[in-house]
Amino acid sequence: MKLNIVIFILGILVLFVCGQEGPTDSSPSTSTTIVTNTTLAKNSNNFFYSIAQDYIKCKPTHPICGGYSMKKVNLFEDEVYVYDIRTNIHLEMDNINEYILEGYVTQGGDGKNIFVAEGAHRILPIAIESSARIDFIYYGFVQDEKAILKLNTGNITLIKSYSDPYTTGPFNLQSDWLVNRIKHRSLFTGYFDFYDDSVFKMQQVYIEMPDAGPCPPQPLFKCQADYRVSYTRNIDRCLIAQGCMKNGPCGLWVPNCQPGYTLSIYISGPNACPHYYCDPAFLTRSSGVKLPH
Numbered sequence: 533m534k535l536n537i538v539i540f541i542l543g544i545l546v547l548f549v550c551g552q553e554g555p556t557d558s559s560p561s562t563s564t565t566i567v568t569n570t571t572l573a574k575n576s577n578n579f580f581y582s583i584a585q586d587y588i589k590c591k592p593t594h595p596i597c598g599g600y601s602m603k604k605v606n607l608f609e610d611e612v613y614v615y616d617i618r619t620n621i622h623l624e625m626d627n628i629n630e631y632i633l634e635g636y637v638t639q640g641g642d643g644k645n646i647f648v649a650e651g652a653h654r655i656l657p658i659a660i661e662s663s664a665r666i667d668f669i670y671y672g673f674v675q676d677e678k679a680i681l682k683l684n685t686g687n688i689t690l691i692k693s694y695s696d697p698y699t700t701g702p703f704n705l706q707s708d709w710l711v712n713r714i715k716h717r718s719l720f721t722g723y724f725d726f727y728d729d730s731v732f733k734m735q736q737v738y739i740e741m742p743d744a745g746p747c748p749p750q751p752l753f754k755c756q757a758d759y760r761v762s763y764t765r766n767i768d769r770c771l772i773a774q775g776c777m778k779n780g781p782c783g784l785w786v787p788n789c790q791p792g793y794t795l796s797i798y799i800s801g802p803n804a805c806p807h808y809y810c811d812p813a814f815l816t817r818s819s820g821v822k823l824p825h
Contacts, residue, residue: 572672572681572719573634574650579604580670580683580719581633581647585625586613600628602637602647605670606684612637612645619649621741624814630655632670632719632738653719653738656812657792658697667723667735676715680732683719692730696720696737704787704810712767713739743815744768760804769796769811777804 573580581602590597599615614637617623623631634651670683679690696714698705714720717740725731747770753761755776762777780803789795789810800807 572674572683577636578634578650579636581605581635583628583631583633585628600647604684605632606682614645614647616640616646617649618646621649621652623652652741654741654814656698656737656739657790658736659791667721670719670721672719673715690730691732694732694734696734698737703790703793704808706765706769706809708767709769747771760799762801762804763798764800765798771798774801777801779804782806
């Protein structure tokens with residue numbers, strides 16, 4: 533009898549335990565998926581790296597010198613020291629720390645590590661306050677602005693919206709160029725909003741290099757007195773001639789470009805007035821025209 537009672541009680545306990553819900557995952561179940569074959573890289577063997585230049589002068593006591601420390605972004609792996617960076621992309625080596633490079637590490641004929649860069653992105657200059665939050669986690673869009681990929685991983689997160697500090701800041705950038713580059717040809721750092729993880733907040737944007745070009749040739753217009761050739765700028769910052777436009781009253785405001793940007797000027801309608809954009813200084817191809825004296 534006692535044995536039957538014990539068995540009965542154990543049965544009730546088993547039913548009670550099985551009926552309880554297990555621990556639940558508080559993270560979104562539909563916003564994140566793992567896609568292992570999505571990398572944003574030009575080659576499946578490539579990774580994205582940050583770079584730190586080695587400024588130690590070569591001496592017999594410092595045989596490892598004059599190279600670069602390469603670190604795969606977003607991964608907990610040791611840095612790799614390379615003695616040279618080989619690429620067909622124009623890089624400003626004095627500012628190499630401003631780039632994220634895509635490529636791979638291999639060995640040269642002397643057995644020393646070299647880095648082969650097949651892609652390059654450079655940061656759009658931005659001043660960050662010392663008290664500002666900085667997240668060195670790197671992402672890129674994989675479906676326009678609908679999903680972002682954490683670089684060097686297969687982690688894709690669906691989002692509903694994003695914000696960037698350049699659109700709302702005092703930068704006077706060409707807006708359609710900026711939006712196009714962010715959506716299609718950029719990498720960026722940032723974080724998911726604390727209250728809504730479908731909203732992503734960018735902190736720094738890296739645009740692909742080279743940016744674009746060459747620009748298409750433009751027709752030559754001979755304008756009569758009191759007229760000037762008017763232009764627009766396309767999404768690649770190229771000037772497109774629109775014809776002759778009569779001079780009229782113009783505003784006197786000229787933007788003050790932020791550090792790291794240069795002023796581009798061109799004539800545009802109405803009234804054939806100067807129009808201004810602040811372009812990243814490292815985009816050396818000028819898209820402005822000289823104003824007549």
